[in-house]
Amino acid sequence: MDAPLSPSTALFDVFLRLRPSASHNAERFLDVEEPASHEYAPTHITIKPPAHDTRKRAVERFAFTRVFEESAGQRDLFEHTGVLPLVRGVLGEQGREGRDGLLATLGVTGSGKSHTILGSKTQRGLTQMTLDVLFRHTAPHLVDLANSHSVFPSLCAADASEAQLVPAWNFREAIYFDGTPSRAATPGLESSFLSSSRRDVPRFSAVPMTPSVDDVEIDVDTTAEYAIVVSMYEVYNDRIFDLLTASGKGAAKRRSLLFKSTEASPDRKVVAGLRKVVCSNLEEALLVLQVGLQERRVAGTGSNAVSSRSHGFFCVEVKKRCRGSVPGPWTSSTLTVVDLAGSERARAAKTAGATLAEAGKINESLMYLGQCMQMQSDHANSTTPALVPFRQCKLTELLFSNSFSAGGSNAKAPQKAIMIVTADPLGDFNATSQILRYSALAREVTVPRIPSTTSTILAGVPLNTQRPPSSGSGRVTPSSMLLHEDLGNALTEQARLREELEMTQIMLAEEIERRRAAEASWRVASSQLDEVEAAVREEVWGEMEARLAQEQRRWRAARDEEIDRQEEHLDRKLAILTQGISVYEDEDPSEEDKENVNTDADVFRTSSGKKGDVQRMSALEEENAALRIRLEALERAQVGSRSPSKKMRVLKTRKWEGSGMGLDLQS
Numbered sequence: 001m002d003a004p005l006s007p008s009t010a011l012f013d014v015f016l017r018l019r020p021s022a023s024h025n026a027e028r029f030l031d032v033e034e035p036a037s038h039e040y041a042p043t044h045i046t047i048k049p050p051a052h053d054t055r056k057r058a059v060e061r062f063a064f065t066r067v068f069e070e071s072a073g074q075r076d077l078f079e080h081t082g083v084l085p086l087v088r089g090v091l092g093e094q095g096r097e098g099r100d101g102l103l104a105t106l107g108v109t110g111s112g113k114s115h116t117i118l119g120s121k122t123q124r125g126l127t128q129m130t131l132d133v134l135f136r137h138t139a140p141h142l143v144d145l146a147n148s149h150s151v152f153p154s155l156c157a158a159d160a161s162e163a164q165l166v167p168a169w170n171f172r173e174a175i176y177f178d179g180t181p182s183r184a185a186t187p188g189l190e191s192s193f194l195s196s197s198r199r200d201v202p203r204f205s206a207v208p209m210t211p212s213v214d215d216v217e218i219d220v221d222t223t224a225e226y227a228i229v230v231s232m233y234e235v236y237n238d239r240i241f242d243l244l245t246a247s248g249k250g251a252a253k254r255r256s257l258l259f260k261s262t263e264a265s266p267d268r269k270v271v272a273g274l275r276k277v278v279c280s281n282l283e284e285a286l287l288v289l290q291v292g293l294q295e296r297r298v299a300g301t302g303s304n305a306v307s308s309r310s311h312g313f314f315c316v317e318v319k320k321r322c323r324g325s326v327p328g329p330w331t332s333s334t335l336t337v338v339d340l341a342g343s344e345r346a347r348a349a350k351t352a353g354a355t356l357a358e359a360g361k362i363n364e365s366l367m368y369l370g371q372c373m374q375m376q377s378d379h380a381n382s383t384t385p386a387l388v389p390f391r392q393c394k395l396t397e398l399l400f401s402n403s404f405s406a407g408g409s410n411a412k413a414p415q416k417a418i419m420i421v422t423a424d425p426l427g428d429f430n431a432t433s434q435i436l437r438y439s440a441l442a443r444e445v446t447v448p449r450i451p452s453t454t455s456t457i458l459a460g461v462p463l464n465t466q467r468p469p470s471s472g473s474g475r476v477t478p479s480s481m482l483l484h485e486d487l488g489n490a491l492t493e494q495a496r497l498r499e500e501l502e503m504t505q506i507m508l509a510e511e512i513e514r515r516r517a518a519e520a521s522w523r524v525a526s527s528q529l530d531e532v533e534a535a536v537r538e539e540v541w542g543e544m545e546a547r548l549a550q551e552q553r554r555w556r557a558a559r560d561e562e563i564d565r566q567e568e569h570l571d572r573k574l575a576i577l578t579q580g581i582s583v584y585e586d587e588d589p590s591e592e593d594k595e596n597v598n599t600d601a602d603v604f605r606t607s608s609g610k611k612g613d614v615q616r617m618s619a620l621e622e623e624n625a626a627l628r629i630r631l632e633a634l635e636r637a638q639v640g641s642r643s644p645s646k647k648m649r650v651l652k653t654r655k656w657e658g659s660g661m662g663l664d665l666q667s
């Protein structure tokens, strides 16, 4: 291995890889500059428009962390792009939690992204080499799922992404053995799993094993035990789909997943609900990778898309915990490998038959990615934090959301990222230059913008002039040279503006479509809201009426009860009174009584009895008068009442009065 990479403060290290071109007739538009004396490898390139390009752009110069020329092999990239430090970071230092890592490729369709990151039929890519190194070094420290009943449940419990974990043997058996596993099947791993694609998954023996990385050494935390969990998903049309869950041609429509904070992961967003496979060796991990890639192809065909129309994510999650009789809690760090969709120029996309929306989505997401990378790289050395606008689309959200430390004492170290830009120096000049502008460390671009360019265009200077204008004498004057330079810049600017216009038109068409859809759903929602409101009003009104009626009934019952109590009391009084009167108004004394009336004893009793009677009579009269007053008061209170029961009571009272039942004792 040669010189180590210079330490970078930027979140992304951006490398450029040039592919050997298949076309030998095309004109080369990209040149690699000789490295400066203090540099080990080239870092700058220049591009110049091909001679046949009528738009005449100026020469542009771009800087990268390092440039790999056509002769660079897969192993060169593995060694010199910083993949190994990324793996070390994920494994974590002794006794410490690891950090997340990201490895991505970006480039025009056919420029060699997949070749670099996933390899070809004869050569391994960076992903396979990374897995090889990872499993070879962690093998003695990996947990043994087959012989420990507690490990798998503890891994499931520690997963913060609501994932469905599957041991690799279940996964493998479902693929190769027609869904009849010999061990206990994992719930949810149905026999029809990936039925459409399993026949096409290559056996391990068919997977290329070169270049070898057997000589590569990395340090592993020997005080810890590890588990390696693999998952795969893709971002298609700004939505996330699991690649390890069946979709096949005959399968039900794929359900998209959410990228969100979960209960177990409130500070960091995760793709929730993925299927994840716990792998114990390289063979198992490569099998999962192949199945995911196959699924990406099958799903792509099913949705009228090809592989390069989605961004593929392969995640290697390294779970780590302290060894011991009572093991520590699991921590988790993820190495994410991203095979980005190929960018295409709008016109090319249209002629290739891709839908406008699809091409627009890819270009849009790559443009946002470029913006984020530039903004982050511009602020890498500044003291002010970079406000990277990563929420603009799902791709940048996935790539950048967890890139910045959330702060706090338990905060995880921010992830490190490597971007490998691939380009064909004899390929499509316009598409490649666009990608280079997005991805290169932009401050290294040398051709300055001329402020007067736009005004030059607006002033109507003929833009197809190729020869520098000359003075009357036929000699080229300094001012005409300047004008010629301006024209060159104007042409560059015009071409750039045209490209931007194309992009803006695509985005505008999409925005209009999105707005129409939003307005339609808003109208539906609005009418639904009206219906719900009317239903709620109706319900509340009915409930209120019922309660009012109930309240009225309760009040009437209480009032009637009170009146009844009063009347009962009155009746009792009247009964007592009537009794008294009937005793003393005995109009038909017996003969025997008459005879005894003149005896002395009787004289005394009669005279003393009459005295007592007079007193009782006057007491009763007083009480009678008081009762009469109360009765009148009650009657007055009842006057307002119209209910038949009240009328009846009034009549009853009058009947009492009319009957002369002792109420009017004077008469």
Ligand SMILES: Nc1ncnc2c1ncn2[C@@H]1O[C@H](COP(=O)(O)OP(=O)(O)OP(=O)(O)O)[C@@H](O)[C@H]1O
Residues within 6 Å of the ligand: 018, 019, 020, 107, 108, 109, 110, 111, 112, 113, 114, 115, 116, 120, 307, 308, 341, 342, 343, 422
């Ligand atoms: N550096 C290289 N050396 C040899 N062959 C290469 C190299 N780069 C790319 N190729 C070959 O070029 C072809 C296209 O490359 P690849 O599929 O990697 O492109 P891509 O950028 O991933 O395209 P897409 O965006 O459409 O997926 C493949 O056959 C691949 O093997």
